[in-house]
Amino acid sequence: MSDQINSTEEDNTPIEKSVTKTKATQSQEETPKQMPSIKADTPIEKPSKAANVEPEVAAAPTPEITEVQEVESSDAIAQIETVLEKEPTDYSNLNKVELTTALENLISSGAIDNIKEEAEEIKTEFNNLFQEELTQKKEAFLEQGGNIIDFHYTSTEKKAFNDIFNDYKTKRNAHFKKLKQDLEGNLEVRNLLIEEIKGLLDSKQSVNSNYKKIKDIQDRWKQTGAIPRDKYNTVWNNYHHYMETYYDALQLDREFRDLDFKHNLEEKQKLITRTQELAKQSNIDKAFRELQLIHRRWKEEIGPVAREIREELWETFSAATKIIHDKKMIAEAALEETFIENYAIKKELIGLINKVQEETKSSHSAWQNAMKQVQEIRDVFFSVGRVPKDKNKEIWASFKDTTRSFNKAKNDFYKHQKSAQYDNLEQKRKLIKLAQDNKDTEDFEKATPLFKKIQHDWREIGHVPRKDSDVIWKEFKAACNHYFDRLHALKDEENKGEVENLAQKQALLDSMKTISLSGDHKQDIQTIKVTISQWKNIGRVPFKKKSIDQKFNKALDALFNTLDLDKKEAELIKFENKLHAMASEDDTRKLQNEQFFIGKKIDETKSEILQLENNLQFFKHVAKDNPLVKEVYKNIDNHKEQLALWKEKLVKIKAIQNG
Numbered sequence: 310m311s312d313q314i315n316s317t318e319e320d321n322t323p324i325e326k327s328v329t330k331t332k333a334t335q336s337q338e339e340t341p342k343q344m345p346s347i348k349a350d351t352p353i354e355k356p357s358k359a360a361n362v363e364p365e366v367a368a369a370p371t372p373e374i375t376e377v378q379e380v381e382s383s384d385a386i387a388q389i390e391t392v393l394e395k396e397p398t399d400y401s402n403l404n405k406v407e408l409t410t411a412l413e414n415l416i417s418s419g420a421i422d423n424i425k426e427e428a429e430e431i432k433t434e435f436n437n438l439f440q441e442e443l444t445q446k447k448e449a450f451l452e453q454g455g456n457i458i459d460f461h462y463t464s465t466e467k468k469a470f471n472d473i474f475n476d477y478k479t480k481r482n483a484h485f486k487k488l489k490q491d492l493e494g495n496l497e498v499r500n501l502l503i504e505e506i507k508g509l510l511d512s513k514q515s516v517n518s519n520y521k522k523i524k525d526i527q528d529r530w531k532q533t534g535a536i537p538r539d540k541y542n543t544v545w546n547n548y549h550h551y552m553e554t555y556y557d558a559l560q561l562d563r564e565f566r567d568l569d570f571k572h573n574l575e576e577k578q579k580l581i582t583r584t585q586e587l588a589k590q591s592n593i594d595k596a597f598r599e600l601q602l603i604h605r606r607w608k609e610e611i612g613p614v615a616r617e618i619r620e621e622l623w624e625t626f627s628a629a630t631k632i633i634h635d636k637k638m639i640a641e642a643a644l645e646e647t648f649i650e651n652y653a654i655k656k657e658l659i660g661l662i663n664k665v666q667e668e669t670k671s672s673h674s675a676w677q678n679a680m681k682q683v684q685e686i687r688d689v690f691f692s693v694g695r696v697p698k699d700k701n702k703e704i705w706a707s708f709k710d711t712t713r714s715f716n717k718a719k720n721d722f723y724k725h726q727k728s729a730q731y732d733n734l735e736q737k738r739k740l741i742k743l744a745q746d747n748k749d750t751e752d753f754e755k756a757t758p759l760f761k762k763i764q765h766d767w768r769e770i771g772h773v774p775r776k777d778s779d780v781i782w783k784e785f786k787a788a789c790n791h792y793f794d795r796l797h798a799l800k801d802e803e804n805k806g807e808v809e810n811l812a813q814k815q816a817l818l819d820s821m822k823t824i825s826l827s828g829d830h831k832q833d834i835q836t837i838k839v840t841i842s843q844w845k846n847i848g849r850v851p852f853k854k855k856s857i858d859q860k861f862n863k864a865l866d867a868l869f870n871t872l873d874l875d876k877k878e879a880e881l882i883k884f885e886n887k888l889h890a891m892a893s894e895d896d897t898r899k900l901q902n903e904q905f906f907i908g909k910k911i912d913e914t915k916s917e918i919l920q921l922e923n924n925l926q927f928f929k930h931v932a933k934d935n936p937l938v939k940e941v942y943k944n945i946d947n948h949k950e951q952l953a954l955w956k957e958k959l960v961k962i963k964a965i966q967n968g
Contacts, residue, residue, distance in 0.1 A: 807848070811851060
């Protein structure tokens with residue numbers, strides 16, 4: 310039991326005035342004061358509005374310690390740490406199924422009284438996605454000639470989500486209903502305990518004979534749970550008043566009183582020792598949280614000590630408390646500067662997301678690249694620490710609005726792409742039918758340019774839905790290959806000379822095994838180039854034997870590996886040989902495919918360079934000799950070298966095509 314309100318028989322101050330003290334006088338609650346001897350049936354008036362403020366537990370001007378009522382110490386610390394460490398969860402990137410699962414997991418966590426904001430945020434995100442789906446279904450319904458009056462749409466996902474959310478509301482209502490009942494029940498128990506004390510004071514038995522009963526009441530008081538907050542001060546002050554009255558009367562038997570005072574002194578000295586230990590800890594937040602529980606125990610659970618040492622004991626305890634408070638204030642001031650810096654960083658990151666959205670072009674590759682950039686920015690955002698408390702909701706709302714805006718722009722692009730892809734699918738199906746109708750024709754003179762045009766048109770059309778892509782490509786490829794296989798077979802028959810060319814190439818290939826390189830760089834390169842020139846001059850071989858060119862390329866690779874030759878130079882020599890082999894077959898399709906492939910590689914390499922250069926924005930405050938930054942610059946240089954090689958290859962392809 311607390312000794313914050315002390316009394317002797319000489320003090321004539323009414324109890325209701327003690328309850329409505331100002332904060333300044335509350336800070337001196339351990340100062341010895343006197344209380345009149347009041348009969349058990351003396352009424353206790355309801356405190357004024359000011360009395361609803363719970364008594365402070367440290368001397369002004371230290372900040373007020375939050376009251377932690379009726380919980381075990383370990384549980385209370387866990388609850389406080391959970392609130393302090395919890396970071397907001399971003400649900401904006403989840404789909405409807407993932408949101409439903411997230412809500413289900415949230416409810417099953419057991420913290421039904423602490424999840425309202427998260428549950429409402431999940432509901433908002435789900436409804437946004439469903440509204441988007443509903444709009445699409447409505448548009449499709451109207452396009453098919455439907456009447457808006459007849460339109461109705463729901464989904465199994467929506468029903469499942471609503472069922473879970475309704476289950477959450479039912480559990481939440483039941484939880485708070487039971488909590489209210491428990492609080493009211495505890496209030497009734499505490500009022501009955503106060504009545505028991507009053508009855509003991511008014512009984513004819515001696516105060517000493519009631520000592521065990523008083524101790525039992527104290528134990529039951531400690532075990533009783535929380536009560537409604539608006540009743541806490543009144544009930545506690547009434548209990549405190551009657552317990553003090555009993556202890557004043559206990560002076561009739563000094564042995565019992567001194568024994569209790571001794572026990573209370575030992576307990577309070579333990580609390581002082583623990584508080585002094587906390588004042589030396591480096592983790593001030595943890596120390597401050599435990600301090601709240603220590604003050605609750607001092608106030609609620611431990612009774613008074615001998616009057617002559619009360620003031621000294623309280624001053625010692627207050628001094629240890631003040632050290633922790635001062636450290637807390639200094640730590641918070643230092644953290645506030647960091648929080649302000651974090652706020653500025655997060656504002657800048659939000660601006661970067663807006664910039665990415667504004668600068669993204671209307672292409673699949675551009676949006677894929679933008680999505681990667683935004684994800685990297687999001688990762689940085691969540692790695693940045695806390696912001697000032699008064700800015701937390703603002704920055705979180707701004708971040709969610711910005712990411713939601715980006716996602717909407719991305720989704721709008723792909724909705725348009727999806728519609729265009731179905732148009733592309735129809736066009737490609739027409740080309741497949743045209744190829745299938747002509748694959749068995751005997752008029753090769755007319756069919757060959759037709760098939761080349763079909764292939765060209767196919768490449769120009771663009772993407773189709775992913776689920777149809779492989780199917781239509783196999784159909785198209787089968788029809789084209791069927792025709793060109795027939796064409797090549799005919800040419801093999803017509804060009805008997807190709808068989809002779811095959812024999813010559815085989816002989817040249819065999820002779821390469823015996824080529825002896827001199828070790829002179831220029832001379833050896835010239836020898837290889839002469840061999841390549843001889844190979845090209847021989848001419849085409851039968852279509853079914855064209856794999857001999859691959860064998861020749863492998864033989865060249867073996868020769869190049871024996872030379873101390875620049876990698877780029879060797880690559881270009883081999884590539885040029887490959888192009889001449891394609892040209893000798895008079896198959897423009899292969900050259901076009903190679904050109905398309907290299908063009909794609911150029912675009913991809915440019916995108917990679919751009920991505921790496923954008924990443925450097927995140928390190929603009931980091932020194933250039935930082936290992937991570939150096940690695941980024943190294944990657945950029947490597948990609949630029951590769952880009953130069955691809956461009957030179959593209960020049961050689963165009964030269965072959967134009968020649």
